[in-house]
Amino acid sequence: MSTTENTFAAAGTSEGGQELLSRSELTAKELLREVGSVLRMSESEAAALGAVEHEAPEDQTMIINMGPQHPSTHGVLRLMLELQGETVLRCKPIIGYLHTGMEKTGEALTYMQGGTNVTRMDYLSPLNNELVFSLAVEKLLGIDGDIPERAVWMRMLLSELNRMSSHLLFLATNGMDIGAVSMMLYGWREREEVLRFFQKVTGLRMNHNFIRPGGLAADLPAGWRDDVLAILENLPSRLEEYDILMTGQPIWRERLQGVGAITAREAMALGCTGPILRSTGVAWDLRRDMPYLRYDDVEFDVIVGQYGDAYDRYAIRFNEIRESMRIVYQILDRMPSGDYRIQNKKVTPPPRARIDESMEALIHHFKIFTEGFKVPEGEVYVGIESPRGEIGCYIVSDGSSNPYRMHMRAPSFVNIQALPHMMRGGLVADAVAVISSVDPVLGEVDR
Amino acid sequence: MSDVVEPVVETVELQHGCPVVNSHGQRVLLVARDKYVAVVKALADEGFDMCVDLTGVDYLNVENRTVGADIVPERFEVVVNLLSLTKRERIRLRVQVPENDATLPSLFDVHPGTEAHERETFDMFGIVFEGHPDPTRILMPEDWDGHPLRKDYEQGNIPVQFKGAHS
Numbered sequence: 001m002s003t004t005e006n007t008f009a010a011a012g013t014s015e016g017g018q019e020l021l022s023r024s025e026l027t028a029k030e031l032l033r034e035v036g037s038v039l040r041m042s043e044s045e046a047a048a049l050g051a052v053e054h055e056a057p058e059d060q061t062m063i064i065n066m067g068p069q070h071p072s073t074h075g076v077l078r079l080m081l082e083l084q085g086e087t088v089l090r091c092k093p094i095i096g097y098l099h100t101g102m103e104k105t106g107e108a109l110t111y112m113q114g115g116t117n118v119t120r121m122d123y124l125s126p127l128n129n130e131l132v133f134s135l136a137v138e139k140l141l142g143i144d145g146d147i148p149e150r151a152v153w154m155r156m157l158l159s160e161l162n163r164m165s166s167h168l169l170f171l172a173t174n175g176m177d178i179g180a181v182s183m184m185l186y187g188w189r190e191r192e193e194v195l196r197f198f199q200k201v202t203g204l205r206m207n208h209n210f211i212r213p214g215g216l217a218a219d220l221p222a223g224w225r226d227d228v229l230a231i232l233e234n235l236p237s238r239l240e241e242y243d244i245l246m247t248g249q250p251i252w253r254e255r256l257q258g259v260g261a262i263t264a265r266e267a268m269a270l271g272c273t274g275p276i277l278r279s280t281g282v283a284w285d286l287r288r289d290m291p292y293l294r295y296d297d298v299e300f301d302v303i304v305g306q307y308g309d310a311y312d313r314y315a316i317r318f319n320e321i322r323e324s325m326r327i328v329y330q331i332l333d334r335m336p337s338g339d340y341r342i343q344n345k346k347v348t349p350p351p352r353a354r355i356d357e358s359m360e361a362l363i364h365h366f367k368i369f370t371e372g373f374k375v376p377e378g379e380v381y382v383g384i385e386s387p388r389g390e391i392g393c394y395i396v397s398d399g400s401s402n403p404y405r406m407h408m409r410a411p412s413f414v415n416i417q418a419l420p421h422m423m424r425g426g427l428v429a430d431a432v433a434v435i436s437s438v439d440p441v442l443g444e445v446d447r
Numbered sequence: 448m449s450d451v452v453e454p455v456v457e458t459v460e461l462q463h464g465c466p467v468v469n470s471h472g473q474r475v476l477l478v479a480r481d482k483y484v485a486v487v488k489a490l491a492d493e494g495f496d497m498c499v500d501l502t503g504v505d506y507l508n509v510e511n512r513t514v515g516a517d518i519v520p521e522r523f524e525v526v527v528n529l530l531s532l533t534k535r536e537r538i539r540l541r542v543q544v545p546e547n548d549a550t551l552p553s554l555f556d557v558h559p560g561t562e563a564h565e566r567e568t569f570d571m572f573g574i575v576f577e578g579h580p581d582p583t584r585i586l587m588p589e590d591w592d593g594h595p596l597r598k599d600y601e602q603g604n605i606p607v608q609f610k611g612a613h614s
Contacts, residue, residue, distance in 0.1 A: 022492050023488075023492050023496050024489065024491045024557065028559040032559055038562075038580075038581075040580055040581040042583055042589065044589075095585065096584075096585060096586040096588070099586040099587065103571075103596060104595055104596055104602060105602075108602060268497050268532070269558065269559050269560060270559055270560040271497060271498055271499055271558065271560025271561070272560070282532065289532075289535050290535055290537075378470060378471065379470055379526075380470065380471045381473065381500070381526075381537070381539060383499065383528075392499065392528065394500065394502060394526065394528075396504055404504075404509070405504045405505075405596075407502045409499060409500040409528070413563060414499075414560060414563065416563075417562060417563050447586075
């Protein structure tokens with residue numbers, strides 16, 4: 001560094017030195033607008049507090065619980081709110097009500113069975129959970145480059161349709177929380193169209209266990225193209241209706257604009273990903289920035305907001321439905337023919353017809369479904385873009401057929417840390433809008 | 448599967464004084480406990496300014512484990528995943544945490560987003576993060592005994608009673 005730069009940087013003002021600090025010198029205090037947003041108080045401490053006096057002084061605060069059973073908490077999220085009148089001062093999200101030890105369960109299940117476990121975490125985008133788990137296992141097996149093209153494109157198709165169904169449900173719940181109850185019914189209706197397609201393909205509306213290590217469980221059924229086209233042709237006119245119903249509507253905008261704002265630096269410091277990070281203006285989408293599957297072969301836009309408020313997050317998800325439709329159209333055009341799973345007798349069961357004629361195939365089939373397949377020692381982390389942000393899977397293998405450790409980096413788990421910072425200084429009524437705009441899925445928060 | 452055997456590389460690559468290993472195409476830094484925060488800070492200056500994940504692993508049952516050059520394997524390991532949005536790159540840190548002194552400095556000041564992850568790791572493994580603003584359990588009830596993801600914590604079974612079933 002030259003001397004002139006040094007003297008310039010050292011020149012203090014009445015507000016102290018004005019030079020920019022490097023990232024490592026920034027502490028939580030500088031990264032977040034207010035470190036005091038989070039209420040750090042245990043159950044017993046809260047219980048020891050007295051009741052609010054009848055004629056309380058104006059600056060007295062009150063701690064109330066919102067949830068765990070509350071229609072706007074999307075499951076069993078509990079918020080401990082510190083209120084002054086109607087204003088939220090601090091808040092602490094309390095989670096764990098749905099904790100069933102799925103990471104521990106994952107250690108007892110084989111890689112073959114693991115899909116049934118992870119698919120139940122984020123129950124609104126089960127196929128993305130299965131996808132990230134399968135990608136991680138395939139990487140450990142060293143077969144990630146050998147997955148047949150059709151399987152890859154089928155995975156993309158299902159993943160994008162799942163993003164659409166998840167965002168449609170967001171529109172529904174967001175509408176319900178803000179008071180647009182008709183939107184709730186419309187959103188559920190549209191999502192059901194997509195789920196009906198999933199049922200036809202996978203056999204189940206949710207918790208499919210369809211994307212498996214090595215490929216998929218089955219090929220697409222006859223007539224799948226028409227079903228997808230029916231969804232794609234149906235949606236645009238309806239999305240336009242919702243645009244009229246909500247986006248341009250003054251009450252809707254009043255209710256969301258400027259509510260729960262967060263800055264880009266805060267979002268990054270808190271580890272937020274997905275629509276929350278993008279709403280602050282950071283164009284970060286793993287599909288584009290760290291492409292997996294064949295996302296680098298399709299064209300789509302990354303939707304970015306500007307203000308980081310609840311309205312931006314709503315608008316981003318709304319427009320991501322349209323981008324996903326764009327991707328699905330391209331997938332329909334380019335869906336290759338071929339096998340839907342890798343023909344590796346150590347990983348996937350042999351085709352049904354082979355079992356009748358080959359003793360060896362029968363043995364492999366039996367061994368895969370009883371013992372599972374062995375995965376070489378190692379550890380791997382894979383992250384993909386789920387509708388809620390980066391979903392990551394960290395697997396440690398000790399060479400057996402069960403993962404030694406299976407950890408899911410759940411986007412909602414990280415994203416709800418932003419709640420106190422978004423709510424600070426807002427009204428209790430806005431707290432509902434803020435929770436809704438983060439779109440947490442408690443199944444994956446608690447795992 | 449490829450049958451190519453990777454040649455044994457004698458020279459150990461170092462980054463910030465920590466050995467670097469390649470794990471399935473990802474850079475993994477094997478960090479000593481006393482350098483942990485300093486390395487995370489140095490990486491933050493290099494552009495790895497987002498911490499996406501922090502978790503633990505309990506290597507209780509794994510014998511003769513080798514981690515890397517000059518690193519003594521311990522029972523616990525804390526795994527930190529850092530992300531650089533500008534370089535579009537991930538880097539992973541693995542820190543060994545001994546059983547008899549299961550503590551690690553908290554990353555809260557550098558990456559406030561690790562607050563929930565560190566609480567979870569404490570809850571599940573009993574690793575204490577020094578300097579954490581709220582070192583409480585997060586998923587399990589406050590009065591819970593034990594740390595469920597430890598390997599010596601038995602997986603429990605709750606007997607299910609079916610209505611009207613013959614017993």
